[in-house]
Amino acid sequence: MSATAIVIGATGLVGAALTDRLAEAPHIEKIITLTRRPAPHASAKVENRVADFARLEDYGELFRGRWLFSCLGTTRRQAGSIEAQRQVDLIMQQQAAELGARGGISHYLLVSSSGASAQSSNPYLKMKGELEEVVRALPYERISIFRPSLLLGERNHLRLGEKLGSWILPLLCTLPGLRRFRPIRGDQVAEKMVQVSTTPGPALEFFSLDEVFPDKNVPS
Numbered sequence: 001m002s003a004t005a006i007v008i009g010a011t012g013l014v015g016a017a018l019t020d021r022l023a024e025a026p027h028i029e030k031i032i033t034l035t036r037r038p039a040p041h042a043s044a045k046v047e048n049r050v051a052d053f054a055r056l057e058d059y060g061e062l063f064r065g066r067w068l069f070s071c072l073g074t075t076r077r078q079a080g081s082i083e084a085q086r087q088v089d090l091i092m093q094q095q096a097a098e099l100g101a102r103g104g105i106s107h108y109l110l111v112s113s114s115g116a117s118a119q120s121s122n123p124y125l126k127m128k129g130e131l132e133e134v135v136r137a138l139p140y141e142r143i144s145i146f147r148p149s150l151l152l153g154e155r156n157h158l159r160l161g162e163k164l165g166s167w168i169l170p171l172l173c174t175l176p177g178l179r180r181f182r183p184i185r186g187d188q189v190a191e192k193m194v195q196v197s198t199t200p201g202p203a204l205e206f207f208s209l210d211e212v213f214p215d216k217n218v219p220s
Contacts (some may be wrong), residue, residue, distance in 0.1 A: 004065030009072035013186035
């Protein structure tokens with residue numbers, strides 16, 4: 001099987017850091033990044049393909065390799081509505097996961113969210129939980145789901161709510177019972193994803209915040 005990794009959401013906070021780390025990883029021979037706009041990369045290992053995510057079925061031939069890293073996501077404000085956000089965070093993600101399964105990819109790695117649940121009353125956590133349920137039913141040899149809290153790092157656009165949260169949450173999360181909600185840097189999630197892709201694991205695994213990074217690495 002080709003040591004090829006496919007990355008969707010490669011221009012986002014986690015996806016960009018992930019692509020950089022995969023480009024340096026010796027177990028990866030080739031990286032295909034699917035993006036809505038051109039996103040060139042300095043590494044010769046990275047092949048960027050511009051895709052219409054509303055027509056992902058047209059790009060099925062690109063979903064062939066060993067790993068599919070799914071980092072795609074948006075916000076309600078960026079998308080314009082909950083339904084538009086759902087198209088990105090659930091529908092497009094589901095289509096990509098199905099194409100990867102049909103293309104013979106063996107290991108699927110998903111960035112989900114802390115608190116994801118299909119039964120949640122929160123629309124964002126609900127769509128994340130629904131996506132988890134969908135992908136768990138697909139015939140991958142291995143599925144790794146990462147559930148970070150608020151992601152910290154430099155973005156290409158301002159997310160005001162996340163910016164405020166990055167200031168306030170680290171202080172609140174020093175209180176007992178709130179540590180599991182503390183923020184994490186996007187590059188830490190990316191590093192963990194690459195690490196997981198190099199080692200054997202169970203058919204289905206979840207990585208909560210404490211499993212992504214220990215207390216000594218908590219951002220200040």
